[in-house]
Amino acid sequence: MTAIDHRPANHVGRSQLRKEDPRLITGRATYVDDITITGVLHAAIVRSPEAHAKIVSIDASAALERDDVVAVFTGEDMADLLGPLPMAWVPPGIEVNNPPHWPLARGTVKHVGDPVAIVLSHDKYAVIDAAEEVLVEYEPLPVCTDIETALDDGATLTHPDFGTNKCHEWSLGGGDIEAGFAAADVIIERRVVNHRTSGAPIEPRGVLADYRAGALTLHSSTQVPHFVRLFLALLLGLHEEKIRVIAPEVGGGFGAKLQVTGEEVLCSWASRRTGRPVKWIETRSEHMAVCHHGRDQVATVKLGATRDGRLTAIHSKILADMGAYLMLLTPSIPSLGAFVMSGVYDIPAVQTDITGIFTNKCPTDAIRGAGRPEATHMIEVCMDQLADELGMDRLELRRKNFIPKESFPHTTALGIVYDSGDYHGSLDLLMEKLDLNAFEAERAEAATRGIRRGIGFSTYTEICGLAPSRITGPAGFGLQTGLWESAIVRVTVTGSVAVYTGTSPHGQGHETTMAQVVADKLGVEPDQVEIMHGDTGTGAMGLGTYGSRTTAVGTEAVARAADKVVTKARTIVSHMLEAAPEDIVLQDGRFVVKGSPDKGMALAEISGVAHVQPELMPEGTEPGLEETSFYDPANFVFPFGAHACIVDVEEDTGKVKVVRYVAVDDCGPAINPMIIDGQVHGGIAHAIGQALYEHVMYDEDGQLVTGTFVDYALPTAAELPSFETDRTETPSPVNSLGVKGVGEAGTIAATPAVMNAVIDALRPLGVTYLNMPLNSESVWTAIQEARA
């Protein structure tokens, strides 16, 4: 644990406008598809229209006869690849069935969109024509699509070699679960569905691979350039230093780009094979079919309490759809939710049992929140169900079981240490903002018009700041990597600052927030601080941007490197001004002698000495003013908050409209309140999208029904209200900045708030429980069934 830095801040805490924006608002940013290299070949990928089939033959002759086609490759051509695509989770003591997964299918295809061949042409239109001329003969095989029957005797097998559709079983428990339920006076059990969704960043994925003279440069729209480099090295047999992976401007990720993809490997391989740069830009239709999906769990949740509303036990049995293959983190995602399966409540016994199941669908993996939205949905929906059963106010039930502020750091029944929290505080502020005096009158008035109004709540915590390696790594949870971050802070000769981070932000505004932190540390303006990221060829290594880790882990690493620069700067100043190093303080942008503010040096002067006249520094001091920090936190961080959603439901049509949404979040001291609000807005919208509109659907033959934005309904501005946000600030003791994460908070908190609001609205009609998605059809059907 580290003490919180309470130095007065000039820039931290302010809603500074973003440094990223000038290039983005003028159309001068550079995304992957904006980059070209002379001689580039455009790639089109021939994909399976079948959900499960044997590849009988591939006839590329017609495509190859075209003047505009340079090459066609199939899985058989890639025998020199040193291994299948990576899966990075090896949980100790757990057997995980992991089918081979190749950039181009070998022998069979396992889901619609599985890649079969790559076609290369200098013309980006012609290559699509040519891909249609590659004739693939398939022998269709039976298909498995339903996880709830996939383990039945005689079920169709996705991977017959395993003899089962089961991928793995994984459990996490703490406390005496049997005693917990024995102590309960009331036990509720619900089937909780968290349906399949798409990350759907507005920029689809894209790759530009350029192999020449033994070295590979890969531009990729990725959240994890360092991971990508590592696995390209392993699969292509190249030294890591011969590979440079650049994530240029990245148009959103939401977990969809937290991946080492077949296309990255395939285009890199094809560039080496052809000696030409190879570019592949994903179409939206491809994105919907083959970029990993998220969620897709069916859980049976049992929650027990005493008659007076004291929680005694929670048990979640989760069936999780892996899809057809395991990608980088596929089977580990549901487990991330298990760590917070007791939510913000003090529950003496907690048990989660997860079964991963293969189906003939696109693989699932991390999508914004990754396991934690599912867990929070289970808990918060079931808390309302339990309150109903107990005849108790749902907020009173929550308050009664909140982990009290005084008991932080709090060790849960699972042995997880929640760093800090004030759950009553965030709910108090939420209720103040809501001011529900008029609500019942509005509800009654709406009912006279056939509109059912309801309000739902969600009080949540999440586990984020992914790290710490000792818990997440090979001997702990089983991820085959450490999850630290590193940073380099370099003061230039003229006193501006270059910061290199191993994280890879893609819209979260870290070029601004990291600069605010460094500016305060070094006594310069944020405009003098440039944040360099997303390039394995320049500077610091790291693990990327996901899991709300970039501020809590990445920015802390930056802060620590800046602290080291300050230490060196003070040494130089103390030597130059003949004062003790501990008497040198930063004041009004200058390092001055305490008590003598006229005696001091600005950062530019100090850097001038360090670079131009190093002989003036204390003897033995290395020239330059640059420091590196590697940071692996001692614990996770646990943001939290309280959300409320008010909905109107049209009785005659089942149409749900969110009319008001109020969110109080706590991610520690705000570095930039404007950016935090923006993250919360986007997260809430993502979750409302899932709750009401978005649903990746397959039919019983494994055909994707929602293959474009026509069928997969992202919410537009017209579907959403403006959001009311506020914050409490409870510092984390884990890092020196006291910060937690906020990128996923809205997504984690909001689906149960929407769900509970809809159930609240429909309770007068006899509807007591529902599952997502709450589209008009499902809500209307529930109303009819309740009436029948």
Added chain:
Amino acid sequence: MSATVPVQVTVNGQARKVDVEPRTLLVHLLRDQLGLTGTHVGCDTSNCGACTVHVDGESCKSCTVLAVQVDGSEVLTIEGLGQEGNLHPLQQSFQNQHGLQCGYCTPGMIMAAADLLQRNPDPSEAEIRHGLEGNLCRCTGYHNIVKAVTEAAGTLSTTQVNA
């Protein structure tokens, strides 16, 4: 490649003569032949609006228009709307109100908003939300986009009154 056809088009005030394959989409003419990569592609079904530009003063989705259809027309893209040091009020308000995060939808969103404000200089929140229905953003939840368009409407009306 099939035979090309000549197209004369004024793009961001500059007269251009280009030869295009008849099936070339306007967005690809802009991006690949004219190097104006600020106009983006985010879907294949005209839903996302990342490719929104103005043709003869009205917004249109350039992924749904053939380059040959703009023969004789004037096209305005994000690069022509305003530049560093000479920003359009919408570009400035998007920054001021944090109306963008990853920035990918932003050029199309700004072009759609510019068209909206031409047609309705003083829109309500509901009118802004319906006016931008054809443009998807995954990052912002639209909250700050609505605020940005409201701010720009105010700026533009003040500018016009003062002019």
